[in-house]
Amino acid sequence: MSSPTSIADRLPSSVRTEIEAHLRQAPQREAAISDVLRLLQQALGYIDDDTLLYAAQQTGMPPVKVEELCSFYPLVLRRPAGRHLLRICDSVSCHLAGADSLLRQAEEISGVTLGQVAKEGSYSILPHVCLGLCDRAPAALVDGHAVGGFDGDALVALLASWEHR
Template identity: 30%
Template sequence: MLSETTRAKILELIQKYPHKRTALIPVLYVVQAELGHISEPAMTAVGELFGLSPAEVKEVVTFYTMFYRAPVGKHVLQVCTNISCMLCRAEEILDYLKTKLGIAVGETTPDGKFTLLEVECMGACEAAPAMQDNYDYHFHMTKEKIDRLLEILR
């Protein structure tokens, strides 16, 4: 299920820290980078490398919002609607994206390009309303800026 390169990366991470299990979250990121999400078989595979049961791995995967358990689009658009962004009309940004992409929060466009998520504070409150496209921040969002962003990402 995991490529040789990924397995090698994982084995390196497992040796890197004072305690093996500290590598679990870094390893899950590596798995997600290869597979796009972390499936149940992937959890089992990771568990075997750590000497953990599938349930112990799943407990971690399901706790953290940045681990996806189902496939997501090439661009995961994450719109913050927490208090500071809300005060700066983040809902309008989220609604506009819903309409524009024709999907609801949590869904992926049929072409697999975009997944839309509503997220909690991303630490960019001075630039509200803020959003992330995968790891890239986009500040002071407006409808025009969304148009341009989607144009570039398409």
């Protein structure tokens, strides 16, 4: 297990500099937490417990509050993910448009449960809250790009294209 100190050692100096800049610019250090978490996730892939403690130290926030924020923000990853990331919206409009069966289909194709890493690290699939594309449900976030009308055919084609990539 690493420690918050070794997290600092693992960060490229450019990321440490950027974090320090956000902390300096924030009216209170706590206000920089979402930027700090974003930069840490970009650099390290996900926010494990030690990274969470590092974010808490940097911002002066109690770790339990940072943990609450991580649970609240669906874009924060608390475990390793694959090289590609598919998030399928399961909020009301998408639920009514068949998101549940899409998520089940995704588990069948990937061979793992949601949130696990599939196909030798190729990808991970997660449920997600409303993406604001309710009029084009079901919707998904494909490597950070919002896509409407994401049906079973789109799912099959996407996951096939991601395998071993």
